[in-house]
Amino acid sequence: xxxxxxxxxxxxxxxxxxxxxxxxxxxxxxxxxxxxxxxxxxxxxxxxxxxxxxxxxxxxxxxxxxxxxxxxxxxxxxxxxxxxxxxxxxxxxxxxxxxxxxxxxxxxxxxxxxxxxxxxxxxxxxxxxxxxxxxxxxxxxxxxxxxxxxxxxxxxxxxxxxxxxxxxxxxxxxxxxxxxxxxxxxxxxxxxxxxxxxxxxxxxxxxxxxxxxxxxxxxxxxxxxxxxxxxxxxxxxxxxxxxxxxxxxxxxxxxxxxxxxxxxxxxxxxxxxxxxxxxxxxxxxxxxxxxxxxxxxxxxxxxxxxxxxxxxxxxxxxxxxxxxxxxxxxxxxxxxxxxxxxxxxxxxxxxxxxxxxxxxxxxxxxxxxxxxxxxxxxxxxxxxxxxxxxxxxxxxxxxxxxxxxxxxxxxxxxxxxxxxxxxxxxxxxxxxxxxxxxxxxxxxxxxxxxxxxxxxxxxxxxxxxxxxxxxxxxxxxxxxxxxxxxxxxxxxxxxxxxxxxxxxxxxxxxxxxxxxxxxxxxxxxxxxxxxxxxxxxxxxxxxxxxxxxxxxxxxxxxxxxxxxxxxxxxxxxxxxxx
Numbered sequence: 001x002x003x004x005x006x007x008x009x010x011x012x013x014x015x016x017x018x019x020x021x022x023x024x025x026x027x028x029x030x031x032x033x034x035x036x037x038x039x040x041x042x043x044x045x046x047x048x049x050x051x052x053x054x055x056x057x058x059x060x061x062x063x064x065x066x067x068x069x070x071x072x073x074x075x076x077x078x079x080x081x082x083x084x085x086x087x088x089x090x091x092x093x094x095x096x097x098x099x100x101x102x103x104x105x106x107x108x109x110x111x112x113x114x115x116x117x118x119x120x121x122x123x124x125x126x127x128x129x130x131x132x133x134x135x136x137x138x139x140x141x142x143x144x145x146x147x148x149x150x151x152x153x154x155x156x157x158x159x160x161x162x163x164x165x166x167x168x169x170x171x172x173x174x175x176x177x178x179x180x181x182x183x184x185x186x187x188x189x190x191x192x193x194x195x196x197x198x199x200x201x202x203x204x205x206x207x208x209x210x211x212x213x214x215x216x217x218x219x220x221x222x223x224x225x226x227x228x229x230x231x232x233x234x235x236x237x238x239x240x241x242x243x244x245x246x247x248x249x250x251x252x253x254x255x256x257x258x259x260x261x262x263x264x265x266x267x268x269x270x271x272x273x274x275x276x277x278x279x280x281x282x283x284x285x286x287x288x289x290x291x292x293x294x295x296x297x298x299x300x301x302x303x304x305x306x307x308x309x310x311x312x313x314x315x316x317x318x319x320x321x322x323x324x325x326x327x328x329x330x331x332x333x334x335x336x337x338x339x340x341x342x343x344x345x346x347x348x349x350x351x352x353x354x355x356x357x358x359x360x361x362x363x364x365x366x367x368x369x370x371x372x373x374x375x376x377x378x379x380x381x382x383x384x385x386x387x388x389x390x391x392x393x394x395x396x397x398x399x400x401x402x403x404x405x406x407x408x409x410x411x412x413x414x415x416x417x418x419x420x421x422x423x424x425x426x427x428x429x430x431x432x433x434x435x436x437x438x439x440x441x442x443x444x445x446x447x448x449x450x451x452x453x454x455x456x457x458x459x460x461x462x463x464x465x466x467x468x469x470x471x472x473x474x475x476x477x478x479x480x481x482x483x484x485x486x487x488x489x490x491x492x493x494x495x496x497x498x499x500x501x502x503x504x505x506x507x508x509x510x511x512x513x514x515x516x517x518x519x520x521x522x523x524x525x526x527x528x529x530x531x532x533x534x535x536x537x538x539x540x541x542x543x544x545x546x547x548x549x550x551x552x553x554x555x556x557x558x559x560x561x562x563x564x565x566x567x568x569x570x571x572x573x574x575x576x577x578x
Contacts, residue, residue, distance in 0.1 A: 012213035012508065013230050017237050022048040022211070023418050025226060025241035027218045027255060030060035031196050032398045033247030035407035038203035040414065041210035043423050047203075048210075048239070050228060052217035054514045056196035059249040060400065061518065062324075062358020064273065064312050065305060066289075067092050067100050067401045068186040081376045085401045089187050091427070092404070096434040098468030099195045103188040104288035106171065108341055109139055109180040139182050147184075159184035173284035173342050188289075189400065190305070191466075193518040197507060198432025198470065199403075215510050221259040223386045232510060240387070243417050245410070246394040249361035250320055256394060261382055265396045267364035272326035272357040273312035274334055277526055281309050281338070281345050290341055300337050306525050308353065311338065318359050325565065326355040353526025355567040363396050377406055379413060391417055433468020451475055462494065477502050491532030492522060497539060504543040512537050512554040513561050523566065530570045533558060 024040055026033050029051030037049040051057070069086035092100040143159040160183045167181040168174060174181075189195060203210050220227040225240035248255040250268035257263075282304055290302040303310040311334045318324065331349065338347050363378070377397035384390045393413065398406050404426055415422055430436070438444040444464075452460030455475055463471035478486050478498050486498045503509070503519045515536055516523045522532070533555050541551045562568040 010230060010232060013216060015211055016048060016213055016239060020237065020239045022046050022241050024243045024245060024414055025239055026245045026247055028246060028248035029055045029214065030058050030247065030249050031056060031400055031403045032395060032406055034196050034200045035403040036245065036247060036410050038199050039407045039411040039426055041203040041206035042426065043415065043420060044207065044209065045420060046209040049212045050216040051214045052231060054214050054518060055200060056193050056518065059358045059361055060196060061193055062356050063192050063400050064301060065189045065192060065310060066186060067189050084405055088402050088405050093187055095429060096195060096431045097437050097439055098433045099190050100187050102185050105184055105186050105291050106288050107139060107182040107292050108174055108178045109182060110178050143182055143184055157185055171286055173345060175341055175343050201432055214508055218255060219258055242390055243414050244390060244392045246392065250359040252394055252396065254320060261392060263394065264364055265380060265394060266361065268318060268359040268362045270316045270318040270324060270357060270359050271313040272330045273310055274326065274331060274352050275354040275524060276309045276311060276347060276351040277353050278309060278347055278351045281342065281347060284342050284345055285309065294337050302338065302341060306521060308525055320359065324357050324359055326357040352567060354524050361397060379410060433470035436469045454479055474499065474502050489535055491529055491535055492527050495520065500536060500539045501543050504540050512540060512558040515540065516558065523562065528568065528570060
């Protein structure tokens with residue numbers, strides 16, 4: 001049905017054991033590892049990627065769902081990064097239009113001159129005294145410079161400044177104490193996990209030399225190669241590679257330690273988010289992101305997404321040996337900032353349908369303020385004496401927006417090490433369901449007419465929005481058996497049973513939580529219930545051949561994970577909030 005294979009027998013792992021060598025072994029399948037895998041696969045490289053959990057289940061799953069140029073990085077003097085980020089943002093709008101779309105962003109401004117004196121100090125030292133919110137003059141300079149990096153024919157409009165009266169006319173729920181607003185465009189990323197799966201699919205579809213396995217952990221290295229452990233079965237086996245690439249993000253130092261090459265490259269900071277079901281707040285945003293610097297110097301956002309409101313983020317030091325959780329103090333902080341921007345809109349914990357937290361893969365920064373640590377990336381090279389001829393590369397840094405450019409840079413270094421030429425660039429190359437995606441009303445109507453004749457135009461439109469043009473093989477599968485009706489899920493009518501079965505059979509979910517957290521948006525929008533979990537587990541059991549006991553364990557463990565990690569309590573088939 002696709003490049004993915006049914007994985008309940010761990011066929012992906014068996015394939016690695018049958019041929020335990022690759023030219024390149026990538027450890028860590030976050031977005032940067034996956035993008036590097038895709039780039040190398042497209043060059044015809046014999047490449048394998050493994051991930052100790054599910055694909056894109058670490059730092060890459062805890063993003064702010066933004067593809068942005070990083071306007072605030074200008075104050076850090078990171079002009080190269082801002083230029084690359086803006087160019088990649090504009091490119092992703094074109095090559096992944098099914099998931100990356102322009103997003104109107106408004107900055108409420110409460111002073112005219114604030115920050116003028118402190119900004120040069122931050123620029124020169126990245127350290128400061130008491131934080132202050134940026135004033136209109138400083139923001140105007142930043143917006144003008146930011147626009148100057150976006151000159152590719154108008155992927156997004158240029159910024160606009162408005163005074164208090166016009167700002168409140170457009171957004172009447174804003175704090176009336178504001179003096180101005182600045183409005184510019186970045187881009188939203190509606191489904192980060194599905195975009196990453198598209199990137200992975202592209203790599204796997206490039207040919208049989210590209211192999212991927214989730215739930216496979218690197219646990220050691222010796223003269224025989226890298227020891228890998230199947231975390232499902234506990235089985236340990238060894239693989240060799242000419243180049244070993246560590247793309248485990250904030251876990252990079254821990255991975256290097258496991259490989260016997262201790263490092264101190266990383267110094268990631270924790271960022272948390274909450275997702276609110278609050279119709280009044282959703283309406284108040286007017287479909288745009290509200291983005292600003294709080295009085296403590298943190299950059300925060302209030303962002304409408306999937307009929308909910310995403311609020312984030314924090315920027316806190318974190319010990320990677322400790323659990324990564326959104327704390328109650330952080331929730332209180334989010335409520336305070338909402339009150340600062342929208343003082344007359346009431347929010348409370350009963351509005352929270354989901355919460356999540358992750359650690360940014362930032363470089364070690366010692367006494368540098370977390371908010372000013374570089375978001376740029378570098379590649380560290382280590383020769384492996386116990387594996388003559390093999391090299392370890394560690395990726396330090398990187399962010400969602402620049403994943404394609406970063407992967408091309410890293411892949412070019414790898415190609416040099418293995419002596420293979422680059423045969424193509426990924427620049428301008430459509431990703432997954434972005435290939436042939438209809439971007440005009442006329443093209444969309446043609447697509448819906450073509451694919452909605454039997455399925456129905458409304459359902460075809462839903463699948464196009466959810467999967468891009470990769471909906472086409474799914475639609476073919478839904479229509480393949482005319483004698484079997486494709487019934488909607490009892491607990492979530494906008495998904496169907498055969499749609500879920502297709503995802504299970506073709507996208508390598510190993511556990512129930514892989515399905516609810518990353519193959520669908522059901523957890524994110526607060527659509528889960530105990531009965532829906534049972535329904536989804538039943539479909540997975542049917543496709544993957546789970547026993548009743550395995551199915552019960554999956555339901556119980558997913559409930560526990562939702563409660564512990566995401567603050568979602570499921571009781572008696574109803575959703576309540578922790």
